[in-house]
Amino acid sequence: MDSMGKKPQKNSPEQDLFGSFLAAGRGMALPREGFAGRVMHAIRSAEPAAAPRRRFFPRMIALPLAASALFVLALVFTVLRNGGAPADPDLVEVSFTLRHPGAETIALVGDFNRWQAAVDTMRRENGSWKITKTLRKGKYYKYAFMVNGTRLVNDDRADRFVDDGFGGRTSVMFVN
């Protein structure tokens, strides 16, 4: 009996087992340092929450005409660029590869495309993802891979890694 005259209650063995499990399971773990920075990095690269960009064109009155014109222009530009005058000697083609068989989509993001995930979508080849970019020589570029549109992954083969300013690190490549 306690001081209040109540009979102390005794836990059943089952209750004791569950109680010990709960007590042991308190405060399991914290994310690693820099997690918030990495999340914000991804958020900055994400499309605006309410961006209605894909809905804009269907609402245009002259959609078929505009789309056709854009397609033709893009085609002409591509042909001229690939088959025309020699490229700028200060430019060089750089291939990026990431081995990630489980990914559904991967995009290359970095200083060169203002970290926009919709610009440089990589193509899958036997479990690896590849893309070639034309970049200016003599410059450092910060970059990363955006996996499945949500997760930023650094390049293990980067020349170096630097603080991304948000508590995380980001890959850096020197193009020469």
Place this chain on the structure above:
Amino acid sequence: MSGAQIGKDSVSKDIRTETTRPEQTASGNVADLEDVRAVLAGDRERFSGIVTRYKNMIFDIVLRTALAGDEAEDLAQEVFCRVFAALVSFDQERKFHTWIYTIAVNTVRNYNRKQYRRNSLLHPVANIESLPGDRAGRQEHRQLFQNEVREGVLEILAGLKEKYRLALSLHYFHGLDVQEVGEVLGLPANTVKTHLKRARERVSALVEKNEKYATLFREACIE
């Protein structure tokens, strides 16, 4: 161990833990709403306020319920990206913390579904930051012991059906009441109570069956 009674939900509230969930004070709700409105107005940097307040909570629920191992942090990041993308649809009359839990739970369910299809459940022990209390100055054996305890807890959670694991984690480890758990999981309160009862029974059976974990948990309670 606290020595609290465990049994019916009304009693077991005593031993729920609320260490991972931000305090749901009036000012906390106001801060959430202010950040939500600022982000929707175009200031996405304000999303960092939401991340800061909820990062531990989201990471914890993902770790306990997705059993994603080393991918837990990636999954937690995915939750925040989904929250950001869905912010425009957030009903500002709702409690923000239950809404964000709902998104986390849906992300976990999607992940588990994919894992089930792949039939490759990862080892549940994540590459996680140690608890602050485990940092420098502590003995190595203590850290090993803590890791073993965590491994045991995750192992037991892995032995539960997803619906029980979710209900148990939200109620006992995150401090949501039965109504809130029902709101997050989309279930009536009575169903949640049944899930909790089954979860308790299953956990007790699993702990009893594995003497190693039963001893570990008892020792962890004494520490």
